[in-house]
Structures are given as C-alpha cells and as structure tokens.
Amino acid sequence: KILKEKGTAPSALEEEVAKALFDIEVAPASDIKADVRDVVITSAQDLEVKNRTALIVHFPFRVWKTVQKIQGRLIRELEKKFNKKHVIFVAQRTILDKNFRRKGLKIRPRSRTLTSVHESILEDIVGPTEIFGKRTRISVDGTKIMKIYLDPKDKDKNDVEAKMSTFSAVYKKLTNKEAVFIFAEA
Numbered sequence: 001k002i003l004k005e006k007g008t009a010p011s012a013l014e015e016e017v018a019k020a021l022f023d024i025e026v027a028p029a030s031d032i033k034a035d036v037r038d039v040v041i042t043s044a045q046d047l048e049v050k051n052r053t054a055l056i057v058h059f060p061f062r063v064w065k066t067v068q069k070i071q072g073r074l075i076r077e078l079e080k081k082f083n084k085k086h087v088i089f090v091a092q093r094t095i096l097d098k099n100f101r102r103k104g105l106k107i108r109p110r111s112r113t114l115t116s117v118h119e120s121i122l123e124d125i126v127g128p129t130e131i132f133g134k135r136t137r138i139s140v141d142g143t144k145i146m147k148i149y150l151d152p153k154d155k156d157k158n159d160v161e162a163k164m165s166t167f168s169a170v171y172k173k174l175t176n177k178e179a180v181f182i183f184a185e186a
Contacts, residue, residue, distance in 0.1 A: 003040045003060055017044045017057055020081045024074070035070045039063050042092045046085075049169040054086045056170055064091040072128040086166040090124045090174065093117045118175045122148065125167050125174075129154040132184040146177065149184035 002010045002018045010018070018041060025036045040063060047054045055078075059067050067074065067089060078087045096105070096112040110116055123131060126148070133149040148167075154160055164181045171179045 003042050011044075013046060013055075014041065014044045016082075017041060017055070017078070020078055023081070024077050035066055036074070038066050039074075047170060047173055049086070049166045052084055052086065052166075054088055054166045054170055055082055056088050056090060056174075058090050058092045061091050061093060067091075068127065075128070086163050088125055088166065088170050089127060090121060090170075093120060118177065121174055122171060122179070125170055126150060126181070129160055144178065146179040148179055148181045150181060152184050 002014055004010060021036060021039060021041070040060060041057055042060050043058045045056050047056060057078075071089060075087050075089065079085065094112055095114050095117045096103070096108045097114075100108045100112075111120075130151040131148055132151045135147040135149075137145045137147060139145070150160065167181045168179055171177065
C-alpha cells in the first residue's frame with residue numbers, strides 16, 4: 001500500500017495509514033472497497049494545529065483520480081480510525097524550475113509550474129468541498145494573504161467549519177503561503 005523510492009523505509013505513521021487503508025479494503029461492509037483496492041500512498045506526515053493533529057496523506061498523481069471519487073467517504077473512514085485527527089489528502093506533484101532543460105526536457109508543461117502546482121495543492125486540501133473564489137490581499141508592508149472562499153452549500157457538511165484552521169496550517173506547511181479560508185455568502 002506504500003509506494004516509496006528504493007531504499008527508503010516507510011515510517012511508523014505511514015505503516016499505520018497503509019494498514020487503515022487495507023482494513024477499509026477488506027472490510028465486508030465497506031461500500032468503497034473496490035475503489036480502495038488500487039489506491040497507494042507515497043507518504044504521510046503529522047502536523048500540529050492549535051489543539052489537535054492534522055494528518056497529511058500524499059498519493060501518487062496516477063491514483064489521484066480514483067482517490068477523488070471516494071475522497072469524502074475515505075476521509076470519514078480514516079478520521080474514524082485515527083480519532084481526533086483531521087485527515088487531509090494531497091496528490092504528489094512535480095514542480096519543474098526555470099532551468100528544466102538540464103533535465104533533458106524540451107518544454108515545461110503548464111501543470112508543472114510552481115504557481116499551478118500550488119493552486120492544485122490548494123484544491124486538494126479543501127477537497128471534497130469546492131473553492132468558490134479567491135482574493136489576494138497585499139498589505140502595505142508587502143505581505144500577501146490569500147482569501148479562499150469555499151462553496152457555501154458545503155457549510156453544514158462533515159464539519160468543514162472546524163477544519164478551516166487546519167486547511168490554513170497545512171497549506172502554509174506545504175507551500176509556505178498564508179491563506180485564510182472562509183465561506184462565501186450564499
């Protein structure tokens with residue numbers, strides 16, 4: 001269930017997440033077990049957020065489509081298994097810098113630029129909810145704060161409200177950018 005580069009051993013946390021995924025797969029009552037069969041993870045990490053822990057799970061980009069189909073239910077299952085942890089799914093993406101020609105590539109696809117990868121990470125983090133709109137506020141001293149408006153129709157769904165601060169912390173950890181999450185007024 002864990003896809004690692006050769007020679008790197010999975011951490012205890014990753015073993016735990018893989019085992020949880022495996023349990024979901026073999027559970028007879030599970031309605032998502034057919035989809036979970038193809039899912040593997042690349043890494044998992046813990047992040048302290050205020051008074052609880054967030055669990056960030058990275059998936060290879062190849063299985064991301066499958067993960068997105070079952071994202072809501074899979075997050076619920078994993079949160080049941082890791083009690084009191086907010087579970088966040090992110091796809092493992094590649095960023096190519098400006099001198100990508102050294103790697104023997106002719107062109108750099110738009111999807112591999114830093115901006116595009118950060119945008120996608122943002123969408124991964126808030127998933128199953130949708131992003132409704134974005135505003136970038138640049139204050140007088142030059143610091144940027146992104147305001148992310150989430151879809152108001154998801155407001156009451158599985159405690160997205162409680163996860164807002166987790167979203168910000170995880171996004172800050174992964175991209176080093178400040179983001180504030182709020183619900184758009186319906």
